[in-house]
Amino acid sequence: MSDKRTEIAELGEFGLIDKIQANARVRSATTLKAIGDDAAVIKNDNSRLTLLSSDMLLEGVHFDLSYVPLHHLGYKSVAANVSDIAAMNGVPKQILVNVGLSNRFSVEAVEALYQGINAACESYNIDLVGGDTTSSASGLVLSVTIYGEVDEEKVAYRSGASKNQILCVSGDLGGALIGLQVLEREKEVFLTNPEMEPQLDDYQYIVQRQLKPEARMDIVHELAELQVVPTAMIDVSDGLASEIFHLCKHSEAGVRIYEDKLPIDKQTYDTAVEFKLDPITSVLNGGEDYELLFTISQDDFAKLEKHPDIHFIGEVLSKDDGASIVTKGGNSVPLQAQGWKHFNV
């Protein structure tokens, strides 16, 4: 190691991943996709591909146990991984969970965490097959790895979008971010006056979006029933704009989206206004919604046109066109991504 010291914040998370990826050689012919998509893709001796993905959640970075119940945390940690398999158009099968625990945590706390993990396994029909439990010097550490499968002709990489295809997104966006604002406000109120009961009744939908999001396996199954294979797909974990940039980069394409097509729930909209936040910025940059962003060929549009929960938000352009958003006023402006930064300066 040289004496030079470069701060990780100078590279950023994606810069760091690029550096790691550049030094990782692929040796096995069965490794179809290594670092760089929602999941790794491995070829078996049959027509089903293996999907592998892993995420780590650290207390104080990714969650705050003062308002996140442990069973919700367990559920969400699994759902977030299932979402990565969904984003490959695959089906989740097994998970491994590594847990690090400081002595602040009791056996009952661990049981609550695993209640959530097991509930998610039940919801998504997957098996908890292993992992590691260990002590931690500081707080709770959760690392979940998921194994899934997809038919070879159905796998949806980030790289398949091409000109004139239609950009679609499931569900609605921004709710998880605004739900987090509500929870943080209630935490402040509680810290100031512990006698106060949290006021969450008016915010149930968005608080649920933050605390107990669902991976959109229903969309994956419906696409299969309708015989639609997305040309490219990614899940919205970091924010819509950020994910659009990933799709554009991997597909070497441009994108135009329309502000008036972006799906937002009324509760998200109203609460954003209450917090003096721009609702559209929340939709574009709010993370953790775990919806699916995907592209389809024009031929498949008729099959999805009447789907109540799939929204057609834009079209794929040439790479040179870049990524832009057409405002309600009809102006086209360049899209900007803030996303979720792990490594702040």
Added chain:
Amino acid sequence: MSDKRTEIAELGEFGLIDKIQANARVRSATTLKAIGDDAAVIKNDNSRLTLLSSDMLLEGVHFDLSYVPLHHLGYKSVAANVSDIAAMNGVPKQILVNVGLSNRFSVEAVEALYQGINAACESYNIDLVGGDTTSSASGLVLSVTIYGEVDEEKVAYRSGASKNQILCVSGDLGGALIGLQVLEREKEVFLTNPEMEPQLDDYQYIVQRQLKPEARMDIVHELAELQVVPTAMIDVSDGLASEIFHLCKHSEAGVRIYEDKLPIDKQTYDTAVEFKLDPITSVLNGGEDYELLFTISQDDFAKLEKHPDIHFIGEVLSKDDGASIVTKGGNSVPLQAQGWKHFNV
């Protein structure tokens, strides 16, 4: 969650795992082995089984960066996972690495870590296919998941040992533990007098055993060449005695081992004596040697008899016989396991 608080130390790591396992339902017919062996075992549509295993390493719990170079840590984190695949008699194929980093770490530090990870991928012919990088509030967090394969008729569970079979172990034991004593002594010396150069020349083998252990894939390949399939196998990560108890428990068997058959390197022996530690206790309870402990049928003994690095340390008995060790003096005493406790009271 009830108001009852049970300390995790009361249950211990294995008690905690039993509790987690008891609540985990297996839903998929392709999940042949979930929690409870060195790796999970998944059936594909062909004769090869999928193996999955995952480990987490936390700074201040599993490693001390004041004497563990980051590239060695990277190497060891992969080797430890490869060892779990070896313990199933399988071949490792791909890994995913999750890393949490506090701002103490520079890009150059991360590069050193990945140098070690990539060197291990090179040694064991595996691909780094994914993972997560994130910031951490405190120190370095490493979580490695490994994917491997094994022919259906070759998989070695912990549960296959039966009466009259022979208990074997590869390599030599106790070195990693005694190497750690040396490193900790040098750290103390350094803290007292930072001008002192570390004195490691006389301890190269055991320091290497601690800092850069190798998974015994060579033994797995040699067993295949000799057409020996172990009836049961486990890797020695927690200590020989502890692993013997795991084999006995899963196989519902007893074991008798012989003190004079236990393999110990001269440097391990001499240094243990220097530290006023009992060499045999180091062999029985020292962890992190990553050797393979396995059982074979009597019929296979002739094939392995002349192998220079496989030692025949005992025999499998009935469950009622329990686990015992015959001392050099000819006395039979019950075996006791200390192992590595993650959750101390």
